[in-house]
Amino acid sequence: MITPIFRIFDTEKATNFxxxxxxxTIDWRHQYEENMPEYIQVSFHNALIHLTEHHGDASPGSSIRVKLDNVEDYHHILSQKEYAYSNPGMRHTSWKTIEMTVTDPFLNRITFYEEK
Incomplete structure (x- = not known):
């Protein structure tokens, strides 16, 4: 399994997103001591992502693709939530996928896709 690392700058914003x-699901959090950067593992279905406040672990603005069954259902669930900073759209591609891309508060992108 490959585990991508996304750079974040605020654990509260990351948790909200x-x-x-x-x-x-937040699987675990690690912080060497108070007032130091935090490192978090989150998971969703078959996706596992590490989020880090540590400078040098990763660059903001990364992008990953996550294969997911029922992307349209997931899109509907997200559309019903009152999250002011994201309103993801759906697209049907010429390479026969349905895709929804979300951008986190730190400009990292996740494209959830389903092959048709």
Whole structure:
């Protein structure tokens, strides 16, 4: 399994986005001591992502693709939530996928896709 690492700058914003909006589970958090950067693992279905406040672990603006069954159903669930900072759209591609891309508060992108 490959685990991507996304750079974040605020764990509260990350938690609001990944857990509260996208429905990811926070598996664990690590912080060497108070007032130091935090490192978090989140998961959703077959996706596992590490989120880091540590400078040098990753660059903001990364992008990943996550294969997901029923992307349209997931899109509908997200559309019903009152999250002010994201309103993802859907698209049917010429390469026979249905895709929904979300951008986190740190400009990292996740494209959820389903092959048709």
């Amino acid at each position: 990944y857990r509260d909006f996208l429905g990811f």
